Amino acid sequence: MRAFTRGLIGIAGFLALWELLGRSPLLPADSLPPPSVVFGELVRQLISPDFISHVVATVLAVLIAIGIAIAIAVPSGLVLGSVPAVRHATRAVIEFLRPIPSVALIPLALVMLGFGPETKITLAVYAALWPILFNTIYALDELDPLLVETSRVFGTGRVGVLFRVALPSALPFVLTGIRLAATTALIVLVSVELMAGADIGLGYFIMEARSGPGRMDQVLVGTVVAGVIGVLLNNGLERVRRRWVAW
Amino acid sequence: MSNMLEVADLGHTYGDYEAIGGLTFTVRAGELVCVVGPSGCGKSTLLRTISGLIAPSRGDVSLKGSHLAVVFQDYQRSLFPWLTVQGNVEFPLRSLPRAERRARAAEALEWVGLSAAAKKRPWQLSGGMQQRVAIARALAFRPALLLMDEPFASVDAQTRFELEDLLLRVRREHDTTVLVVTHDIDESVYLGDRILVLSKSPAKLVADLEVPLPAERDQVTTRTDEAFVALRSRVARLLNVGGKPAVDVEKWAAAERESLSETVSS
Structure with a gap:
């Protein structure tokens, strides 16, 4: 409760600072609308079906991207983590691909995939793969040999060890990877929506508000909502981890 | 009595390092045999070859019966943290129908007095309880x-x-054949029907001793029994073959006997 109270004080302090800065003559007029204005606009937007559809589009794309990333990265991680030969063979390629910023792939993706939602989802999947993949591999490295020996003594075969021992034992690490991946996927999605001329999504909403009517209050509404989605994703997945894999 | 385990000229070498140098012994059905040896004498290698975790460099291990079970020292690392106590006990029984699996696990938990903890996770239990699981x-x-x-x-x-x-108690009640590897001399005498004394690496059999104690044992009276003390001293001397004993085992035994009887009388 004390931590919660302190958190509230922190937020209140941040809002006060923002309000002050927004109303100060240091910044050009209307470049940073104060929170009192932004939250007024937020309430208006939250009842606008148009805005809601932008939010839904982005959230849905995040969820799809995470789902696909999990479906690719977890099995790949299990193979790479348990078969050293495959891991050594793919190391150079992975080390090359991993540091490429997803945003740098936007032109390539646009040419290959066009302007539909598959472009932003593909790029988000690309970004979200790595934390899940590396956490899965790392988890298999950390797999306690005694657990494996115990199961082998009780007659468990290689495949049985993979599914009954390695996978459950890796689960906490994998979930941490998914949590990191979710935030990354959100960042990439909003970036692509902003830059690649999508026609729906939070990033598109932000871009439209700035370039059209120059409504900075709406820009900040989009930013705040994107931040809230990020916090909800992160906390939700952390709760899932604590509830289901609390060892 | 038939032999449950027959080990013949078992040897194992890691590269240039010879861990076990040709061991031959048997364990009879229903017997509890303790293997005792100095630390680093290849006891773990012996256990791993018998359990089939590693293939020995030479020699034979033959087990009468289809399977064995292992209880490791490190219970925290040997129990599956994502399974309940019940789930852990059911783990080896995967091939059985669900109902039978349940029943067997419940029964085994009752034997070790842990029926009440069946739904808990291993890490919620004390160390002793985890080892009972x-x-x-x-x-x-x-x-x-x-x-x-x-x-x-x-x-x-x-x-x-x-x-x-x-x-x-459980091995008496269920007629289980047990092989305990330990470095603790007292424990080997207290638990065993027979003690196999190993030399330092490469492990060879130094002695195969019957334990002349009644089947019913008691932590206080057995440990002060003349036969217990004499055998403990003998094993201690055997473990120091080739080297000067680190302690005067006879004197140490006498002193401990005295302090133990003091504790009992007070």
Whole structure:
């Protein structure tokens, strides 16, 4: 409760600072609308079906991207983590691909995939793969040999060890990877929506508000909502981890 | 009595390092045999070759019966943290129908007095209770041979006594054949029907000793028994072959006997 109270004080302090800065003559007029204005606009937007559809589009794309990333990265991680030969063979390629910023792939993706939602989802999947993949591999490295020996003594075969021992034992690490991946996927999605001329999504909403009517209050509404989605994703997945894999 | 385990000229070498140098012994059905040796003498290698985790460089291990179970020293690392106590005990029984699996696990947990903890996770239990879960899991598997690797070396002295007595009780009640690997001389004498004394690496059999104590044992009276003290001293002397004993074992035994009887009378 004390931590919660302190958190509230922190937020209140941040809002006060923002309000002050927004109303100060240091910044050009209307470049940073104060929170009192932004939250007024937020309430208006939250009842606008148009805005809601932008939010839904982005959230849905995040969820799809995470789902696909999990479906690719977890099995790949299990193979790479348990078969050293495959891991050594793919190391150079992975080390090359991993540091490429997803945003740098936007032109390539646009040419290959066009302007539909598959472009932003593909790029988000690309970004979200790595934390899940590396956490899965790392988890298999950390797999306690005694657990494996115990199961082998009780007659468990290689495949049985993979599914009954390695996978459950890796689960906490994998979930941490998914949590990191979710935030990354959100960042990439909003970036692509902003830059690649999508026609729906939070990033598109932000871009439209700035370039059209120059409504900075709406820009900040989009930013705040994107931040809230990020916090909800992160906390939700952390709760899932604590509830289901609390060892 | 028939032999449950026959080990013939078992040897194992890691690269240039010879861990076991040709061991031959048997374990009879229903017997509890303790293997005792100096630390680093290849006891773990012996256990791993018998359990089939590694193939020995030479020699034969033949087990009468289809499977064995192992209880490791490190119970914290040997129990599956994502499974409940019940789930852990059921783990080896995957091939059985669900109902039978349940029943066997419940039965084994009752043997070790942990029925009430069936729904808990291993890490919610004390160290001694965790090791009891590992013992229940091994017993539920109904092994031809129960192998134990320093099973009580990681618990406090009080718990250790309790677990030793628990092992003696369950193996008597269920006629289990047990091979305990330990570095603890007292424990080997207290638990064993027979003691195999190993030399330092490469491990060879130094002595195969019958334990002249009644089947019913008691932590206080057995440990002060003349036969117990004499055998303990003998094993201690055997373990120091080729080297000067680190302590005067006879004197140490006498002193301990005295302090133990003092504790009892006070």
